[in-house]
Amino acid sequence: MDQTQNDLLSPPEQSKGEEDQPKGARxxxxxxxxxxxxxxxxxxxxxxxxxxxxxxxxxxxxxxxxxxxxxxxxxxxxxxxxxxxxVPQPDIFAPATGDLRKDVINLLQGISKPMQKIGAETMHALMVEYHGNDLSSQLMRPKTEDKLNIAMKNILKNAQKRGEVRLEQINERVISLPADLLRYEILTTHEPVSDSTILEIVDDIFLPLVRQ
Amino acid sequence: MDQTQNDLLSPPEQSKGEEDQPKGARxxxxxxxxxxxxxxxxxxxxxxxxxxxxxxxxxxxxxxxxxxxxxxxxxxxxxxxxxxxxVPQPDIFAPATGDLRKDVINLLQGISKPMQKIGAETMHALMVEYHGNDLSSQLMRPKTEDKLNIAMKNILKNAQKRGEVRLEQINERVISLPADLLRYEILTTHEPVSDSTILEIVDDIFLPLVRQ
DNA sequence: AAGGTACGGTACGTACCGTACCTTAAAAGG
DNA sequence: CCTTTTAAGGTACGGTACGTACCGTACCTT
Known part of the structure; x- marks a missing residue:
């Protein structure tokens, strides 16, 4: 009888590594x-x-x-x-490297990973069901208060202090351009975004435009 | 008897403006x-x-x-x-206006209308359910054989003949840039794309890049 | 000890998908 | 003209998932 009790009462308490609650616990x-x-x-x-x-x-x-x-x-x-x-929120105040190019690349790489984690399928699905809801504020804000946009403006301000760019001559649409292209890439591509894609966006499109 | 035949046979044919089939017709x-x-x-x-x-x-x-x-x-x-x-398929061979800027604007406006008709919600939904299907070929092709991309290259070739651009110095990503931005705008915005948006894409981004 | 909270669990009604089945009009073919 | 074949009309069903209702009970508060 004693044996039987031990055999029957012990096992339920343990079982997996994860903290299992006892039988009827809530x-x-x-x-x-x-x-x-x-x-x-x-x-x-x-x-x-x-x-x-x-x-x-x-x-x-x-x-x-x-x-x-x-x-x-x-x-x-x-x-x-x-x-x-x-999913970690992108850092608005990415550490300034002292170089516009590096700053922008860091920013894009920083947001690329988290968005890949979510995946294009889920993003599309959320945008479908968003219609009518107030859900946009979570993922797609107005551009003026978009976190990435703010981060990009900070980067550009620093670049201006170093004389790399002239902020007042840069169009709003150009500022949001790198992030927009990255998002478009993630939404339409089914493979992960490569580093070379980010480099192309920065070197062949963004920098020529802001450095005019 | 003749009367009866006429009275019975005529009425079913009419009823509404739309061609209604008679009662049990298939x-x-x-x-x-x-x-x-x-x-x-x-x-x-x-x-x-x-x-x-x-x-x-x-x-x-x-x-x-x-x-x-x-x-x-x-x-x-x-x-x-x-x-x-x-939805009308966009015209690949838009008539050349003899001016790069006008050609590109025409192209973008030409594709803007049809895509607006489909609507962002439907496009997202199709891209969700596309996963795994062979459905991409209808809406999202590989960039090299994308109709818009071909059209853009034709426009640029003509511009090169006039000495407006130097094609060999233009990156592939720059070529697809206007169409990509337009598609991104349609996918993420819930209002119709305005003409001024198209003008911004062309004047503030695309033309500065191709004219270097 | 008493009362409130909210968790576990089950069952339900609804909506829509996609399919099976049957009847019957219309076309095809001798 | 009559028979055969095709495909439309129509109903009903199995199946899945959503979201809700309800009940009993563990846990917390006081």
Whole structure:
């Protein structure tokens, strides 16, 4: 009888490396919320946006749809939340290298990786479902307050101090040009954006325009 | 008896302005196919891609889903077919105006209208569902065989003959730049692309680059 | 100890997809 | 003209996923 007790009671407590809760335990608040967002992110990476289901997110998070819908009203919102949580926001104040070319290349490379992580399929899907929602503010802001745009202007201001460019002669559209081209590349290409693409954007297009 | 025959045979033929078939008549082949494509196009314009359903297309075409699935395997395919039928393909061989600037502006304006008709939402949706399909060849080809790219090269060749540019010094990416920017604008903006946007692309970006 | 909160779990109604099946008009072919 | 074949009209179904409703209960607060 004693043997039997030991054999039956011990195993359930352990099982995997991940902190498993005891049999009837419940996670709440942030703990559960993080588990759901983590599950959503993993599902998104594994099966992609189109194949993503609320049910599967719930299963992976070891909870149920209800817990998800208590927090986010639909698929779009939870996916955006998962992305915001797991994808690093680009640095507005990238460290100045003292060279316009290097600064711009760094900026583009910095944003390239995170956007690749999200993937073109998901971005398109979000832009489809965005129609009508107020979702744009998360991913596609008006250009004047776009983070990348601000970062680019800071870079150009520094370049101006060094006499590399004359800011007042540079068109707004030229300022946003590198970021726009990079985003277009990511949206329309299905392979990852190569470093040489970034170099082309900078050396063959952007620099000739700002240095006139 | 003669009267009766006339009275009974005439009425079913008329009823609405649109060519209505008599009670139990059946359309076949191209007639039915065109009716379906027309209905698909109208639904697409009225409710958009996301809200578009096969059932509603069938109802509007006064037929049923079966007739649609006999012709197209899924929603993507019939939408593409409807677009191809109703949206004019852009003119590759735009008449040369004898001026590089005017040629490029004409080209961009020529492609702008048709793409606006399709709409950003539908384009994103198609690019989502494209993943894995052979659908890209309809909308997004490799750049070297892209129709717009060919047209742009023709324009530049003519400009070279007039001594306006030196083609061998112009980067491939610069050649596709105007079309890329226009497409990006259409994909990310929800308002129609204005003429001034096209002028900016041409005057502030493209021409300075090719005229060096 | 009592009460409120929200999690686990199940079941449901809805919507749409894509398919199976049957009937019947119209075309094809002798 | 009659028979055969084709394809349209029409209904119903299986299947998937969304989003909601409800119930019992673990956990937290006081």
């Amino acid at each position: 996670r709440r608040g942030d703990v559960l919320e993080n588990a759901i967002l983590q599950a959503a992110w993993e599902e998104l990476e594994e099966v992609g946006y189109a194949q993503l289901t609320m049910e599967n997110i719930a299963v992976r998070a070891k909870t149920n749809k209800t817990a998800i819908y208590r927090r986010w009203p639909n698929k779009v919102k939870i996916v955006v939340a998962a992305i915001v949580k797991h | 359309r076949r082949g191209d007639v039915l196919e065109n009716a379906i494509l027309q209905a698909a196009w109208e639904e697409l314009e009225e409710v958009g891609y996301a809200q578009l359903t096969m059932e509603n297309i069938a109802v509007r075409a006064k037929t049923n889903k079966t007739a649609i699935y006999r012709r197209w395997p899924n929603k993507v395919k019939i939408v593409v077919a409807a677009i191809v039928k109703h």
